[in-house]
Amino acid sequence: MTVQSADLPALGDPSDLITTRLSIEGMSCAACSGRVTRALSAQPGVRDAQVNLMTGSARIRHSPSLPPADLAAAVTKLGYPATIPAAAAPAPAPRTDESAALKRAFLTALVLTLPVFLAEMGGHLVPAFHHWLHAAVGTAPLNWAQMVLTALVLAGPGRRFFATGIPALLRGAPEMNSLVALGSGAAFLFSAVVVVLPGLIPPASRHVYFEAAAVIVTLILMGRWLEARAKGQAGAAIRALIDLAPDQATILQDGKPARIAVADLQPGDLVLLAPGERVAVDGIVTEGRGHVDEAMLTGEPVPAEKSPGDPVTGGTVNGSTALTFRVTATGADTTLSRIVGMVENAQNARLPVQALVDRITRVFVPVVIGLAVLTFLLWLVFGPDLAHAVVAGVAVLIIACPCAMGLAVPVSIMVGTGRGAQLGVLFRRGEALQRLSNARLIGFDKTGTLTRGHPELVAIQTDGIDEAQALRLAASAEARSEHPLAAAIVAGAGARGLDLPPASDVQANAGRGLSATVEGRRLLIGNLAALTEGGIAPSAMLRDQAEQAAAQGATPVHLAVDGRHVASFALADRIRPEAAQTIAALHGMGLKTAMLSGDVPATAQAVGKQLGIDRIQGGLMPGDKLQAIRAMGTGSVFVGDGINDAPALAAAETGIAVGTGTGIAIESADLVLMSGDLGGVPCAIRLSRAVMRNIRQNLFWAFAYNAALIPIAMGVLVPFGGPQLSPMLGAAAMALSSVCVVGNALRLRTAG
Template sequence: MTQAAAPIPADGLPVTRLAIRGMSCAACSGRVGRVLSARPDVADAQVNLATHRAQVSHDPALTPQALAQIVTDLGYPATVIADRAPPPPDEAPALRRAALTAAALTLPVAVVEMGGHLVPAFHHWLHTLVPMRALWVVQMILTLAVLAGPGRRFFGTGLAALRRGAPEMNSLVALGAGTAFAFSAVVTLAPGLVPAASRQVWFEAAAVIVTLILTGRWLEARAKGQAGAAIRALLALTPDHATALRDGHPVRVAVADLQPGDLVQLAPGERIALDGVLTEGEGHVDESMLTGEPVPVLRAPGDTVTGGTVNGAAALTYRVTATGPDTVLSRIVALVEEAQAARLPVQALVDRVTRIFVPVVMGLAVLAFALWLTFGPDLAHAVVAAVSVLIIACPCAMGLAVPMSIMVGSGRGARLGILFRQGDALQKLAGARVVAFDKTGTLTQGRPRVTQIWTHGIDRDAALRLTAAAEARSEHPLGRAILAKAGGMTLSPAQSVTALPGRGLTAMVEGRSLLIGNAAALQAAGIVPDAALIRHADAASTDGATPVHLAADGRHVATFALADPERPESAAAIAALRNMGLRTQMLSGDLPATAQAMGARLGIDGAQGGLTPDDKLTAIRAMGPGSVFVGDGINDAPALAAADTGIAIGTGTDIAIEAADAVLMAGDPQGVARAIRLSRAVMRNIRQNLFWAFAYNAALIPVAMGALVPFGGPQLSPMLGAGAMALSSVFVVTNALRLRTAA
């Protein structure tokens, strides 16, 4: 026996996205996913019932067109989606036409049949005008029009799935409506084949079943359209045209024709077309679509602007830096789409159930038919029981329960400035127990400034000038703060600049040997600290500032106190997390005294300072399950990756963002609480949907089989079953839409 090839790993493989038509339930999407995942040249396949899309990582030798053909051969026509393709077309208009057509054809059938049951006088009057057999023939023709017209989709897909041995929701509808129609047609055209006691027709049941399910799908498609509004709103933010400068003259051009380096003019109130850098003008820009913050931000020459944001009252000019999929907006859309297509761990339960659900339902329908045929009054009751079981047991609600909540929740997150880079972050964040923050750039503004300078044996300006000259060769944030303080001073070039990792630097400036750094640097160099300067440094540390010492020619001569102001929102962010029952920690590379002072001011449960990236990693691992880390710097990347959920501040480095599971587009740490609230709301919504979907089937399938009849209860009508089935899917989708106002 030939052994199947081992699945290939997903890292570095091409990813193909497919648009798939015809998937109507979890059994459909589950079958597509299983067939793709079973192939040795496919590393990963994620199929989303809510978006009707699949994302497949595969061997380069397997072409996207071949993937699409594999899915098409299963009975679900698939096409390859190009990068940044618009969302799939809205199905609601076509389903609306089908539902209304079916309703128009079904109404006479329902009135003739049900009207006679509800109003006996109407029944007698009608049968005095038209013979009963003639009425049945008219009902049969109208019902056939419903099944062959608007209902053809159920039979084409459902019977094909049956032939492949993979029945799904359409198969149940086709079998149920088809059985009701076939039995009634036999009674109408060949009544001698049916016992006299069982000569009843169920044309109205077959027609109403199709009409109700089409109506349910129409309502479901309308709701799905609302759920996909987030992506459409993001895609609509880029204008079609912009005013570019060509040879110094403004020309109206299509945005698609712009290239990096082009100069674009912005009129007051105009939407920015592409990412760029301001070259002329100064004014406020509304970046709420990007950050969720309503207050416009001042932008001046040299500042970046983002496509999709809105210019204020000033006339501006900017140079294009990114186009197409490289823009911030395109990357945001990509992140939202990836999150919406993700499979949460909870989806595995649904997949296991739906895999066997339809065959079990068909078996129960056969069992109900056999029991009623054996113990019931006649054949008609047996047919009704079997049809009711087939119709009411719809796996649609189960299949939509998880992806619809993810779809709406991810879109809501995008509107709040929260991007889930990994779909399972939506589930993991709901289980958060402790949230750890980096300090600099996360809880602080990331722009330290010099607040105090103390000297001993040197002029204050001289100390600042010498230190700034040495720091001009450094990229450290504290060094830039000292340079900013020395703005306007004439600085001599520094020679022999050597960095001391974790301590500071040494340099030669104006013929003097300088050491600039922390107390550990002084100690390592054998320099005796000045007692008065050390007292000032300790006091500054207690207040949350960072002391930087200057030694010249082996003597400790000055101490600088640098403070990184806290973000105005930091205290409120910590308070919000504590009110949610979460513990908070701060993990900082700054001095322990500085970290602890800031932690006390913000109300953080525990603050640790003096940590290296490895120390942060160890601290995160010690937190156990439910850990969340929030950071913005390159040195935060290991901790962001190690935490159960890593959240990057969007104003931070690209490396930090790549290592995170979620990104806060604004620098506001209050977004952490919003992200956790949204995650909890999504998981609560999923649990509600799953409970409804499972409880609905568990409760109503026995009723449809007739379990209540021996106790004097009713036998469920196939029409009521169709209505309940359609409403179950509509309920799940509508419940998911409540997430549009979450957090």
Template sequence: MTTSELNLSIPGITCSACAGRVERALTALPGVRDISVNPVTKRAHLSVAGASLPDIDAALRDAGYPAEWVTTKIQIEGMSCASCAGRIERGLTARPEVTDVKVNLVSNSATIRHPPDLSPQALADAVTALGYPARPAADTPARDRSDPHRDEAQALKRRFLIALALTLPVFLTEMGGHLFPVLHHWLYGTIGQQPLWLMQMVLTALVMAGPGRQFFTTGIPALLRGAPEMNSLVALGAGAAFLYSATVTLMPSLVPASSRFVYFEAAAVIVTLILMGRWLEARAKGQAGQAIRALIELAPDSATLLRDGEAVTVPVADLRPGDLLRLAPGERVAVDGIITEGSGSVDEAMLTGEPIPASKTVGDAVTGGTVNGSSALTYRVTATGADTTLSRIVQMVEEAQAGKLPVQALVDRVTRVFVPVVIGLALLTFALWMIFGPDLAHAVVAAVAVLIIACPCAMGLAVPVSIMVGTGRGAQLGILFRRGDGLQRLAEAQRIAFDKTGTLTLGRPELTSLWTDGMAEDQILRLTAAAEAQSEHPLANAILTAAADRGLDLPPASQVEAKPGRGLSAVVEGHDLLIGNAAALSEAGITLAPDLPDAQGVTPVHVALDGQHRATLALSDPIRPEAAATVAALHDLGLQVVMLSGDVQATAESVGQQIGIDQVQGGLLPDDKLKAVQEMGEGSVFVGDGINDAPALAAADTGIAIGTGTDIAIESADVVLMSGDPSAVPQAIRLSRAVMRNIRQNLFWAFAYNTALIPVAMGVLVPFGGPQLSPMLAAGAMALSSVFVVGNALRLRRAA
């Protein structure tokens, strides 16, 4: 067994004790030896013989010391089918330094996770050695990326047209003579059979050596390596037809008189039709990625920089955070920033899917790629390059498109053995026709038809092309799938839980009433607001706004201590304040006043001063206008809707009743929400926006984050709604179901096509008076099968 040396960077090592724990975790793995862990360099050196890198990765994570990995993307040429993608994936996975590989047939790329000391060029060289020229993907700004499918389609179009021009004379002189006997007699009487065959042989050889060269330069080496793929089938089929015909033409004595027929037109037409299919397929693949390219192209090339009071036009690539930019009416925002002067509206449809422009004023954020309205604005740059929202969206969608759905595992297992099985069936067909058929010619035709009719391309494209179009469509609608498998899980949703504040409500609570006991309203509000000034809770903002509206001056607060899920305590002007819910006061041994007003539909915030309950503030958070329609739409989709809220049960139930929620749970801490989501079981979905929602978002089968929420919530989610509008939730579910339905259609077509037509090509209908399939018809059917799959996926551009 081969032994490999591996060096891993483990940032979590801080001392020799850490190094010892890492060493013990690695020692426990079979196939790992000669382990050396250096606590100074934070690196581990080990010899690997039999252990896999994913096992090593898992062992380190379980020990609490995950290794440092980097992700490299490489562009690959020459992939034509699922067999190609599978061979590359297996070849890279076999390398001991690689922990994860995702090969995308649609984008002609591979995403590889590996240690930092393995260079991207080494990975590209490894793929090139497998017979597929590769190079590290250029780390260029998003808008500078070219469309590989457009270039591929143009090259394939040229090759197809050249092949067509060379094939037409071969096809017309051979098949025209069969269709029109007069033409046949004229050609053979004027030119002669042997010159005609020689002309057909030369033109067919030019087709195969010129535009069809790739089938042979890629397919034959793959066959010799024992890893045949789609190009191998074409090379074998077209090559067999050509060699047989050339033998009949040049050395007829080697072939029985009854089998002296030529099939140059079949070899030429096979190559030409498959080139046509690949051209159409490349065009369709390009359309599949249109949505994400449209986003990339939104960023302008230049911006107006204010430098020493002068307006200067500079390339966007030269901008840096802190630069001050002027934005003219109707101009696109160059990069992310904060408005410093002016107010107006900005069209953010590209970001959120919302058609109504958003109002902006000083202090508000603007996003690169959005369109300014009719007012001139000035803004300060906060992010450039890969750090902008637009770039992160593009990266997020590309990562989702590179992912694999669980359903892809079945396809991978089939395509791994598909081409070798087809070659075996072609040999069996040849043998059976030689035994039971009329002559050698019929045996060759049947075997060639079997090789050509088989199409692993359609199988390989069935899943990734639907993911690409579906995630691109989602980006247009402001629905970002952060992980490809999130599409499948969301489509299988059964129960969906919402956080309340900021998700089903506006997240901007307002003070509606104030009850006090023995103190003036302004005095208690002044003290409470002073303590809440150091809190980031949404309810604190409502209290501070109410104090500001009354013009109250706030004294300084000290010893402010937040109590998650309860409230906070502080000292203000010598008084001990405890602000929070009933549980907070109860835990402090403070009894609520008996004559409190009814708290139905509001959130009560109790205030205790020096150990006595002195006030209760009634806060309410307006329900989003679209919340009720969202819940109704989810019911129409067959989902049960639950609301999980940290608010008191009475307030949560009041909101739930107004919008039609099936089940309401209030008074929940973050851990309670996590437990509630876990109890929902399979098919659970959670929608939230706050830091306290992150555990539940991560625990759900599918986590959906409101894009206007916190970064932590977004990072924990599988799907991000950029608009912050909950009505995008049923839209996301409809889109995911449409994608999965499209994938099932594609897989049915791909498998049914091969299951039905390979036996026909073998000749099972001939004993019953049916036809023997022509290799030319087989080539046309095979070429169109991939085009059909991609074309079906393109229907998703109008989904949801």
């Protein structure tokens, strides 16, 4: 849930704002999170506040002049204790402590409630037991015993409902705890008056409902315990990421290995990595060659080869070879910490669909209290006695719990983004979850996205010279150039094991090629324009073959030796092996595809047609590409490499960065595919659709539940011979609704 502060002009530039995170206890429904959000947003200097009911946390952007302690105090004043977590904590703390506390409270309440329940309800099931019990103990002592046990339930395990709910009610801002406190308190007080001051109650209404008050609290505690357990499972994926980082590492100190805490590592330290050991922090390999399993971060099952100069990422697992690396980032600056932070931010996001829930839950609890009062009055006037009126009013209060509504959206976001992290699909912004589900047109950059991003020598055509000799001469000259095409020719010669003699008189002509002297022979290397300008007549055969290569997406480079055109090299940026499968998968999902490339139109058309892309645009300047993306309209998605495509990624409705997940790639898009595998694009869309489908299911369940059961609790079926809903059954149904919503969201753990 997010609320924008109305006092934005006074906050200055957004770059001056700071972000504070709070851990908040006691929030149990959408009304709670909504109240906390409004209280935070009302603080002077707050730009926006995001409160997550699932994680029990808040993320506030505010002016540096507003102390974070004041934000925590404002929330605590509402009755929800708030603290500022340690700076090193990368994500909300696991909810295991909450689950354990609720379990103890539930079991205590169960032990105290069971005798009350058996004493009152056992007689309905076995009449002989009722007669025996009242004959052996007596009605009055039995009622007194029930009252004492119920009082212990309400004052002990159930005290949490009254401690939060009654103050909220007195402030005119009732929430779920207020409903439970009113319902169980009303049932207890009515029954206590019957026992202590029976003369105040008409004889026909002298019934006790201690079992209702006790069972209500017990069932709701059970529901919250099960809900907390499920929430813990929902956050398991992100906690698994946090747990990837080891606690200790071995460094070289004065030439000797020493074991220290990972928290004490500093950039520049040399870390010894044993076979099978987890990498502690980010670094650069300095010694050793081997493979590192990066699957937990990238989703890529094949271990990555590492040698001196290659980066390693904290949390990954070393293979069977010992490595040494130099630390480059620690603490919050590591890739793992940034990933955890991204997932946490996405989980705290407020989707557009949440706006409907916010509007409803803001007035829901007051309306329910009004309906409960109306129900009590109607039953008092038209019902058989006071006792039935009390039961009906309590049933309405208990069954109309907004817990399921409050959990419907955030629990799905939490599980979905956690699942994405496991698959190497990182949602930097939670809103991308909803936007991506509405995708209609997926646009791709070509170089580095659909292709490998670097040219390779794919063919050599010669006329009057040996292929090896042509490549040897060309590579000797190109070794002095830094152009990517030159590097491809040199790499091709290296792959064939050719020796490269030195070149002299090397002169580069931008946009044309270069000239050089190798072994006394004058070389000219470049395009056809370079040959023409050099007064060299192109070979018709080589020219035709070059045109065929260009039509297939390759770039031709020509070689002339001593004034004669003797060879043509075809250089191509090879298509990624998974690109065609990705495009086919997107088409299978009913989506259109486009390619927006700065490469020459002929090459772009060749690559696009080979992949089966629907719309192909080549020769685009950066400004043209931005206009093309904006013209894609609603439901547009752009996929780029996350570095040189940053403006285009920002211009699209949803930007997906395909890369290693380091550096700019993490910061440039709404969504990052850590593995660099294009197959993550349809995977992300499937996950997004699954999350939104899950949210719609949860919202339907939450709203349909209340719409159907509140009238039944009010007694609309009674005039037609139907039952009057018991408060105990209402409590059970209410607890079940929240558990069902969380359980439904947990199905997303296998999505994608």
